[in-house]
Amino acid sequence: MSAKIVARSAEKRFQTRAGWMTALRDFDLEVAEGEFLCLVGPSGCGKSTFLRILAGLDHATGGEVRIDPGPDPRQPLANVVFQEYAVFPWKTVLHNVAFGLEMRGVGRREREATAHRWIDKVALTRFVDYYPAQLSGGMKQRVSIARALANDPQVLLMDEPLGALDAQTRAVLQEELLQLWEESRKTVLYVTHSIDEAVFLGDRVVVMTAHPGTVKTVIDVDLPRPRDLSVMATPEFAALTGAVWDALRDEVRRAMAEQA
Amino acid sequence: MPGSARGAGGPAATAWALPLAVLLATLAAGFAFGLWATAWWALLAIGFVCVVLLAQELESRLALRWRGPFQRGLALGFPLSLLLIWELLAGAGILNPRWFPPPSQIAVALWELTVTFDRFNRSSLIGRPWLVPQVVSEQGWAGVQELVRESHVWATLSRVLGGFLIGALPGVLIGMVMGLNRTVRMMLDATMSAIYVLPKIAIFPILMLVFPNPFGEGPKIAVVAISAFFLVAISTMAGVQGIDKVYLEAGRNFGASRWQMFRHVILPGALPIVFSGLRLALGTALIVIVAVEFVRADRGVGFLIYYYWQVLVTPRMYAALVVVMALGVGLTALLQWVERRVMPWRRN
Structure with missing residues (x-):
């Protein structure tokens, strides 16, 4: 399958009051057409920044970030499901x-x-x-x-879309989201804090380092599809979330130490 | 409260008896020692607290379904009892009826003002609409215009509404531009803020010089318009700048053009604050026009207040005050109606 989203040595630097901040550095990632890719990482690791660059709301300051345009030029490239809903009141x-x-x-x-x-x-x-x-x-x-x-859109970008919901609503919406996705098999980039959510939804889970954000590990999720919430009770699911957590733990510690 | 363990004696009885006793004692002491003349404010405060305690105690004894009506009754009952007390005090001569005529006299004065035609000034309160059929048959349309011109309420209303619209519409426009464009904002903001704090009534003399007819409607409408303009412009600017960034980003992500962004995101997003600016401007317009009519007018409710103060017919002065209140209430209700129409999503 061809790569729908490509990031090569992407870099994003911000100017803040404290000086220059590097949110992304040497960020390499390919997302295949039709893939459901989950991005996890400690807070402030630049995962939302990467999503915003793809959404056209921000620009990379170095390297390359692009979405391969499909055959139909009228089809929009990427639309976002925002963290705090952002539906117009x-x-x-x-x-x-x-x-x-x-x-x-x-x-x-x-x-x-x-x-x-x-x-x-x-x-x-x-x-x-x-x-x-x-x-x-x-x-x-x-x-x-x-x-x-x-x-x-050709690509669906989701920025912690279920983060503000309670656990039950969240579980229901995760299942609904998977059903919708099974129908269209759109390319999805899904940013989340929740390891369970990432493993449950994704074909692959990308673990990012604490800032500046780079790709630390990529974990393939080979759980059979279509999935429902019962998959969370299997030993395979536990093994995968364990693997993600192993990769993530040091980064979360590092991020917390930097913030302290 | 049926089923509650609360007995008839003990704390329940005190909850009634104590404030009632204090209230009666206060009133009695006030009269007995002549405290009303000196410490009236303390007596009023104590009396008010006692009445509140009594009302709360009474409400707690009511069945749940009667509490809503009871609270509405308080909202209506409190001002009505104030009027009643006023009536009694003025009738008994405790309040000087020359300065505080009893409400019944004010009501009569309001009725007289409505039905009479002031021959000297050639004016009436609402323009004697009952004469319309007769006037139309005798003089046609010109006669109706004559009646409209003699009306004090119409004079004030047309100045307030005319000035408000003339000021508010460009206010919204300029405020939008200031909110959207940083350069325009930088150029205008300091100037606008400086003029904003100036009481606009202070420039009325200048406006009288500027207009060809200093005693006509021009300067009066202009001073209302200028007052409304700055209030509306500044709050519109704040409304545009206060739109949550996430809505702007959603608009951008879904490919909204500049015009679409304005029409679908910025305009509706700013409306709540725009309308709070309009409400403020309307209130200010009423203040300004009454002040202007005190000074320089032979028509208008403000003129009536000042005129009847000068000739010391206080019941009619109070009647004119009631008319100003009614105008304010009516105009505010009108604006709220428009607001509900324009922003249906804020109805609940």
Whole structure:
């Protein structure tokens, strides 16, 4: 399979009050077309920065970061499911989900039909005309996921999308997300804090070093698909999360020591 | 509270009896020792605390479904009892009725103001709308205009609304531009903030010089417009700058053009703060116009207040104050209605 996302010796430096900060250095990564890749690392390791560069919200200061454009130039490259939902409070569920299509000039009837289809898929049919303030956190994040998927991007970028949810809602949404992904097999880059979540969702888990962020290890997750939450009870799952944690532990310690 | 272990005696009885006793003792002491003249503020404070305690005690004894109506009753009952006390005190001569005429007299004065035509000034409070059919048949449209012109309420209302709109619309526009463009913001912010703190009524004399007819509507509407403009511009700028960055990033990530960004993200994102600016501006507009009408007008509710103060017809002065309050309440309700229309997502 060809590489959809390529990062070669990518570097990102910020100017802060304390001087220059290096968020990413010598960052190399390839994500295959149709792959679900999870990025884990200690807080502040630059994993969100990498995602923001892919989303076009930030620029690399060195090296190369690119998404291989597909055959259809009209298909958007990458859309983000943001950490704190970022669904527009002033738009109904329907108009939030249709947002990307509206920005691209898709006609009203077509974009609303597409939005309705995605709203059905994330089980919000009853709430089409609700405003986000009337929804729970889990429902808002479903809207955010539907908004990104309805726009049919070549790559789906998810920045700790379930981080703010309680454990039960989170588990339900993880399963729903996998079901949605099985239908389309889009390329996904998924940034998370949770090792369980990374192993449960991903084809590969990339462990990053504490800052400046580079790739420390890549762990292949060969659990069979389609997966459901019962996979978390298997010894294979435990072995994989153990392996991720082994790679991560020193980095988390290092990050904590630097912050202290 | 049925089923509770609370008995009839003990603390329950004191909760009633103590504040009631203190209240009565306070009132009695006030009259007995002539304390009302000197320590009235202390008597009022003690009395108020006792009434609050009594009301709370009463509410705790009510069934749950009666507590909502009880609280609404308090909201209405408190001002009504104030009016009643005022009425009684003024009637008994404890409050000087010349400065504090009883509410009943004010109501009568309000009625008189409404129905009478001031021949000297050729004006009336609301323009005698009951004459409209007769005037239309005799003089046609011109007669109606004549009636509108004689109305004090219309004079004030048209100045407030006209000035408010003339000031607020460009205020929103300039505020948006200041919020969006750093260069414009840097150029204007210091100047705007400096003028913002200036009480706009202070430039009224200049405006009278600037306009060809210093005694016409021009300077009056202008001073209201200028007051509204700065308030609205500065709060709109704050509203635009206060939009959560994550919404701007979502807009960018989904490929919004500049115009789409404005229409779908910035404008709706800033609206709540824009509207709080508009509410402030409306209140200020009313203050400014009343002040202007004190000084330089022969129509308007502010003129009425000042006029009846000068001729010492205090009930009519109070009646005009009631009209100002009604105008303020009405205009605020109108703005809230617009707000609910424009921002349906904030309805609940």
